[in-house]
Amino acid sequence: MKTVWRLTLAMIIALALTACQTTPEAAPEPAPEPEPAPVVETAPAADPHDFTDSRNFDNPESLLSKRVIYFDFDKSTVRPEFRAIVSAHAAYAAAHSSARVTLEGHADERGTREYTLGLGERRGNAVMGLMSAQGARGSQLVVVSYGEERPTCRVSDEDCWSQNRRVEIVYTAR
Amino acid sequence: MVTDNVKKLLILMVTLLVAHTAQAQLQIEIISGNASALPIAIVPFQWEDASSPPATSVEEIISGDLYRSGLFDPMDTADMLERPVDEESIRFGTWRLLKVDYIVVGSIRTPADGRGHELVYQLFDVHTQERLLSQITTVGPGDLRYGAHRVSDAIYKTLTGVPGAFATRIAYITATGLGEDLRYELVVSDADGFGPQSVVGSPEPLLSPAWSPDGKKLAYVSFEKGNSAIYMQDVATGSRELISGGKGINGAPSFSPDGRNMAMTLSRTGNPEIYVRNIATGRLTQLTQHWAIDTEPVWAPDGKYIYFTSDRGGKPQIYRIPPTGGKAERVTLEGEYNARASIAPDGRRIAVAHGRGNEYRIAIWDIDSERFTVLTPGVLDESPSFAPNGSMVLYATREGTRGVLSAVSADGSVRQRLILSEGDVREPAWSPVIR
Numbered sequence: 129m130k131t132v133w134r135l136t137l138a139m140i141i142a143l144a145l146t147a148c149q150t151t152p153e154a155a156p157e158p159a160p161e162p163e164p165a166p167v168v169e170t171a172p173a174a175d176p177h178d179f180t181d182s183r184n185f186d187n188p189e190s191l192l193s194k195r196v197i198y199f200d201f202d203k204s205t206v207r208p209e210f211r212a213i214v215s216a217h218a219a220y221a222a223a224h225s226s227a228r229v230t231l232e233g234h235a236d237e238r239g240t241r242e243y244t245l246g247l248g249e250r251r252g253n254a255v256m257g258l259m260s261a262q263g264a265r266g267s268q269l270v271v272v273s274y275g276e277e278r279p280t281c282r283v284s285d286e287d288c289w290s291q292n293r294r295v296e297i298v299y300t301a302r
Numbered sequence: 303m304v305t306d307n308v309k310k311l312l313i314l315m316v317t318l319l320v321a322h323t324a325q326a327q328l329q330i331e332i333i334s335g336n337a338s339a340l341p342i343a344i345v346p347f348q349w350e351d352a353s354s355p356p357a358t359s360v361e362e363i364i365s366g367d368l369y370r371s372g373l374f375d376p377m378d379t380a381d382m383l384e385r386p387v388d389e390e391s392i393r394f395g396t397w398r399l400l401k402v403d404y405i406v407v408g409s410i411r412t413p414a415d416g417r418g419h420e421l422v423y424q425l426f427d428v429h430t431q432e433r434l435l436s437q438i439t440t441v442g443p444g445d446l447r448y449g450a451h452r453v454s455d456a457i458y459k460t461l462t463g464v465p466g467a468f469a470t471r472i473a474y475i476t477a478t479g480l481g482e483d484l485r486y487e488l489v490v491s492d493a494d495g496f497g498p499q500s501v502v503g504s505p506e507p508l509l510s511p512a513w514s515p516d517g518k519k520l521a522y523v524s525f526e527k528g529n530s531a532i533y534m535q536d537v538a539t540g541s542r543e544l545i546s547g548g549k550g551i552n553g554a555p556s557f558s559p560d561g562r563n564m565a566m567t568l569s570r571t572g573n574p575e576i577y578v579r580n581i582a583t584g585r586l587t588q589l590t591q592h593w594a595i596d597t598e599p600v601w602a603p604d605g606k607y608i609y610f611t612s613d614r615g616g617k618p619q620i621y622r623i624p625p626t627g628g629k630a631e632r633v634t635l636e637g638e639y640n641a642r643a644s645i646a647p648d649g650r651r652i653a654v655a656h657g658r659g660n661e662y663r664i665a666i667w668d669i670d671s672e673r674f675t676v677l678t679p680g681v682l683d684e685s686p687s688f689a690p691n692g693s694m695v696l697y698a699t700r701e702g703t704r705g706v707l708s709a710v711s712a713d714g715s716v717r718q719r720l721i722l723s724e725g726d727v728r729e730p731a732w733s734p735v736i737r
Contacts, residue, residue, distance in 0.1 A: 240642040240655050242554040246574040246595030272529050277507035
């Protein structure tokens with residue numbers, strides 16, 4: 129109860145102060161009105177290139193918001209266009225020792241289930257290797273392969289297959 | 303986190319306790335038949351049993367079994383002019399006119415101790431009038447279907463010289479529902495698809511069921527703890543134990559022919575390798591050590607080799623290695639993609655998923671002639687599993703985007719489809735002959 133009263137009091141005082149400030153400025157009639165300063169102060173926007181800033185996980189302009197790496201058929205090489213994403217997450221993990229990441233490896237439906245389990249792991253390991261080389265600690269990273277058991281798409285064509293051949297970077301702790 | 307795990311555990315426990323009967327039934331349909339099938343008449347068995355007759359008659363089950371083998375053309379009971387029940391009442395001339403080569407007559411009665419059923423039957427050659435088989439098969443209460451399958455086995459063996467595999471079971475994985483409601487089940491049914499029973503259910507993937515050589519246990523892979531783990535479960539009691547659940551892949555279990563060891567794939571070193579684990583002692587032996595994916599180990603029936611899939615040559619091929627370790631040698635010498643071997647009981651034929659471009663078919667590699675025979679026309683056929691008598695291969699195929707099971711005779715002449723009425727059916731494993 130007391131805190132509520134105090135807050136209300138503080139607000140009334142603040143309003144009164146702003147009223148006092150604006151009153152003398154309104155007096156000279158012809159003068160152009162200055163831009164009103166924002167009433168609510170916000171923190172500066174996250175720099176999308178600061179990969180140590182956890183706000184960038186939800187910032188579509190930052191590579192940290194991208195957490196799926198796609199692969200070629202029967203391959204586990206991280207393609208050049210995805211290396212920057214992996215580097216961003218490696219930078220985050222390196223800066224936050226409490227961060228824990230599961231690299232979920234997946235494959236498309238072609239090939240036998242147990243073999244694709246191996247393939248998914250190989251992809252997970254490829255991403256783990258890159259992240260480790262860029263400062264992420266081994267204790268922060270775990271690879272789990274689901275093979276072809278968890279497709280995001282169930283059509284038998286290349287478009288769908290290419291979406292299923294992936295590693296998902298899943299943070300279990302940030 | 304803790305409550306989530308507790309919830310998952312509870313769901314799993316309930317599933318294990320209520321091993322409910324899967325409602326969906328398998329339908330079986332012959333896709334391509336065999337013109338040289340033997341005409342045979344299974345005359346309705348006379349019901350002399352104290353209990354009331356079952357909904358599906360014994361002669362229907364036997365006719366169905368023989369028909370599905372592709373080697374027999376059983377006569378429709380509606381076309382039978384007479385219904386003899388013993389040797390004396392058979393008029394062979396009538397059956398010759400009906401162009402039947404073999405006839406089976408019999409009856410079902412209650413055994414002297416009052417428990418279960420006795421199937422009393424005889425098999426005759428219509429042309430020579432020779433009695434080829436005269437037997438009494440005794441089964442427990444509720445096992446009449448099993449009894450009928452055993453009669454089919456005896457008829458099959460007498461007329462083909464090969465033991466039947468009708469009184470066996472199959473295990474398979476089903477996936478039903480979508481997204482959050484996706485549910486995996488390991489199901490066991492009779493070899494004709496009848497009586498499906500859910501053995502284990504989970505919201506996380508289940509895969510790679512493998513039978514113990516006595517047909518009493520199943521090993522399988524479950525992701526219920528977030529990573530792959532191998533479990534071994536007693537089919538009748540549902541009791542189970544964790545066999546392997548370490549870091550990385552715990553996959554592809556396969557029992558040794560004596561049931562004492564289990565081959566498996568583990569990636570504890572960071573790369574999938576083949577291991578053999580002594581089930582009683584837990585002692586682990588690493589068989590392969592290669593940067594390649596080594597997986598899908600399976601024991602040869604004589605126990606001398608473990609066959610496995612490896613991409614050490616660039617693409618997946620079948621290799622073999624002695625179970626005590628040693629040098630791996632390549633087995634399949636043709637084709638760009640050969641994986642997931644199933645070894646015929648004679649040890650000379652290997653069924654594999656045989657890939658070319660984007661097409662995967664079931665093919666049999668003959669070890670002696672070093673040649674492939676492609677058995678199926680599918681686009682995404684996988685998981686071949688030999689019948690315990692080597693006569694057929696059960697496998698997973700696609701119909702549109704749905705997985706179904708099919709079986710093909712080992713010579714490729716007869717194919718049949720087993721359709722579960724809902725969901726995705728996959729990874730069939732044919733049980734050994736259960737004695």
